[in-house]
Amino acid sequence: MLMDIREKIRGWLAYVIVGLISIPFALWGVGEYLGGGKEQPVAVVDGNEITARELDQAFSDRRQQLIAQSNRQITAEMIEQMGLKRQVLDQMINERLLVTFVREQGYVVPDQLVAATIRDISAFQTNGQFDREVYQRRLAQQGMTVDQFESDVRRDLLFNTLDNALVGSAFVTDPEVQQLVALRDQSRRLGLMRIDRDAVADAIDPADEATLRAYYEEHEADFQRPEQVRLSYVEITPETLAAEQEISEAALQSAYEDFKAREAGEAVRKARHILIQVPGDADAETIESARERLENARQAIADGEASFEDKAAELSDDASTSDRGGDLGRVEEGDISESFYQAVADLEEGAVSEPVRTRFGWHLIQVYEVGEAEVAPLEAVRDDLLADLRRDQAESAYYDAAETLASTSYEQPDSLVPAAEALSLSVETSDWISREKGKGIGQYPAVRAAAFDEAVVGERFNSELIELDNSHAVVVRVEAHRDAEARPFEAVRDEVAAQWRAETLETTLAERADALQEALAKGSDPAALAEESAAASWLAPAWYERRDAGEDMPAAALTAGFALTPPGEGEIATASTTLKGGDKAVVALMGVKAGQPAELDAETRSQLARQLQNNQANRLIEAFMRSLRAESEVEIREDALDD
Structure with a gap:
């Protein structure tokens, strides 16, 4: 909840420097409990100490935020690899420096602005109006007092004042926008020589016993x-x-009352859909064609030429529902993508949506029933x-x-x-x-x-x-x-053979790629080179933009092609890379065309200018913080940090 609150009072400066570290959430890290109450400083900023306890609290807050925002599991190892604790300490140091700076510069935030900011936070409102009881209760749930929170708001508004001053000083010229477009929309003429991994592997003869024994002796440590x-x-x-947790009947009854309130307030929506599948790497023409098919179906349904069920049976790629008119039954949040659920939630009974895009493709949706939820009795949901x-x-x-x-x-x-x-x-x-x-x-x-x-x-x-x-x-x-123990050759012969073969395959693929690069650089005809090798195939040159990865020109090859330095007139530049699935590829760059700023519409040009301005503002903020640190006395005590 408080993460949403903070979004109301943070700008570029706070986002980049402070990093949402100062709110004491309910879930603290174990390090806080095991700190034994010691107040050994981990850093000193102009004489002001940052204690291990403060760092542990801020680190735990930041970790909780990462976990809440991530769509995958965040492990302790990942946190350590990120160097998160050091990042949080740097943020805390920066915050101390900023507080000192804004005070010295005489920045002041009026009480009226603090109050107005807090009243505008939806988490503290009831029916759109600020509710002091809700405000105090929600802060208490987070372990905060009103004074603590209002102090945080005042400080963040001070930071926003400084933020606005820095961001306002960033500006972008038209030549900078043109340069960005020329690079962003650049196209390159690329050819691709693909070396088939399986074909190369099939051509490798099995190693004889002497070769395997020699390999074992050379790599004996690998087989211990x-x-x-x-x-x-x-x-x-x-x-x-x-x-081991004991739950009282009173707590259970309270939970059931909450459950009833939630269920009773929710409408039950049943829906049908028609799905036109679109591959993730489909081009714009394919995507638009699928959408148009559903638009036509929607119009036919609206004109009474066909029922939704008829069109689902005729068009839908969802084999599990097409034979029953696209019927999905009750649709609840979390059942499918957010865009699909939102469309269902917005439709009146009997209405048909505009085409809705999800990762599966385009959907046409009809809500055919809206009713009240039936609340299950306590005994039916007791175990849950x-x-x-x-x-x-x-x-x-x-x-x-x-x-x-x-x-x-x-x-x-x-x-x-x-x-x-x-x-x-x-x-x-x-x-x-x-x-x-x-x-x-x-x-x-x-x-x-x-x-x-x-x-x-x-x-x-x-x-x-x-x-x-x-x-x-x-x-x-x-x-x-x-202890480690050597294993005899006879016991690991199959492992030796597998490792020898894998290593030989990688070496052979790399040698083939190197030889092809050398031949192409000398002017050899790529099509002729491909014909000479049973394992190689040649994709004739074509113009590609950065977003044009596909089955013929895989993303890894496209990335390698755009990383190449443009060749001179009549020359080619080459690079080798490994494709998804293990095939080796040699990319040949034969020409470069810059993007055309003149073709931009005004809205796109404005968006790019804002993007450049934001990037420039970030650089100004980073330079400003480096300046503050250079003018201050900052000591980081590594021994305390590692405890």
């Missing part, structure tokens, strides 16, 4: 059984904790509600459980049993894992790194708490260890 450990571990997630309540309660209990697991396993380092018993969990056992790979809990790089730490593998102590994800942590200990 690596050093391995077997682990015992205690793992906590909201799922593992959920079974209990599961939701247990999961929510387990998520709230997760950080306390993580603290218990960390402290108990540290205080009693020779066993995981006390920690498991304290949490009513079991001690699990892994399969053998190495430093490079493992299954189950061993699939996580952080677990493997901890398992081979000297204190864990050498002293056989419990590991520290390992955070694997936002709500997923584990403590491990080594139960068994075995």
Whole structure:
């Protein structure tokens, strides 16, 4: 909720520099619980300290934001690889510098502007009007006081004032727009020599025994059984904790009342659709043709020439519904794409939509029934509600459980049993894992790194708490260890043969590509070169723009072609690349044409100018921050940062 609030009061400067780091969300990282209350600074900015506690809180907030915004799982390893903690610290330093700067410059935000900004935030409104009770309740839910939030709003409005001053100083000239268009809309004349991976592989004769033995001796380290450990571990997630959560009848009844209120307020919509599938890489003509087919069908339905069901049976590419008039039954949010659901939600009963685009293609939609939802009785939804309540309660209990697991396993380092018993969990056992790979809990790089730490593998102590994800942590200990051991040739012969063949194939493909590049550079006829090789095929040169990737000219080849330096008159430039699926390709560049700014319409020209202005504003902001840091005393204490 508060993320939406912040969007109301942030501009370019805040977005680039401050980065949404200052709101204390309810979910803090485990590091905050394990910090032991120490206030050791991780950085000092002009004499003002940034403590480890403050950094942990801001880091946790930023991590939560990333997880909420991402459409894929964000793991602890990914967070570490991004260097997120260092980024957050830099943002906090920048924020301190900005606060000092705006105060020294005498920037002031009137109370009336702060109040007006807060009143305009929809999360604090009831029926379009500011509601003080809702305002106070929502802030309390986030662990904030009114004074804290209003101070944040005032500060962000100050930043916006500075932001506007910097962005307003950015300007773009017409020659800059023309230069962008010339580059953006550039077209290149490209030919493509494709080397078929399977054909090359089929031509490689199997290695004889002497070759394999020689390869084994040269790469003996590749075929060792690596050093391995077997682990015992205690793992906590909201799922593992959920079974232990006790839910009162009062809480269940309250959840059911909320469920009834939600269900009763929702209209049930049943819909039909006609789908014309469009491939993801379809050209503009194909896309427009599919849309026009549905427009024609819509007109025929409107004119009474055919029913929606008849057109669905005739046209729809959805085999699962076309034989029943395109009937999808009840359509709810999340069933299909957002654009499809929004069209259904906007239609009156009996109405037919305009063509709607989704990743599947174009749809024509008819809502044939709008009714009230039937609210299921408590007994019918009891199990689902209990599961939701247990999961929510387990998520709230997760950080306390993580603290218990960390402290108990540290205080009693020779066993995981006390920690498991304290949490009513079991001690699990892994399969053998190495430093490079493992299954189950061993699939996580952080677990493997901890398992081979000297204190864990050498002293056989419990590991520290390992955070694997936002709500997923584990403590491990080594139960068994075995050193690396050479395996005889006879035991790994098949592995040796497979690795020799894979390496030989890659080498052969690279050699073929190098030879073709050399021949093309010397002026050899590419079609003749392709005819001489059973594994090669030649795509005759054609003009391509950056967005013209397709089956004939794959994206990897197009990217390689546009990365080439334009050749001289009568010459060609070449590059090799690997295509999706493993085929090797040699791209030949034979000409370049710049984009034509004169062909731009006024709206597009204006959009490009704004894009360039935004980019220039970002550069000004970055330069401004470098200037502030250069004029200030900033000390980062690496030892405290790594704790």
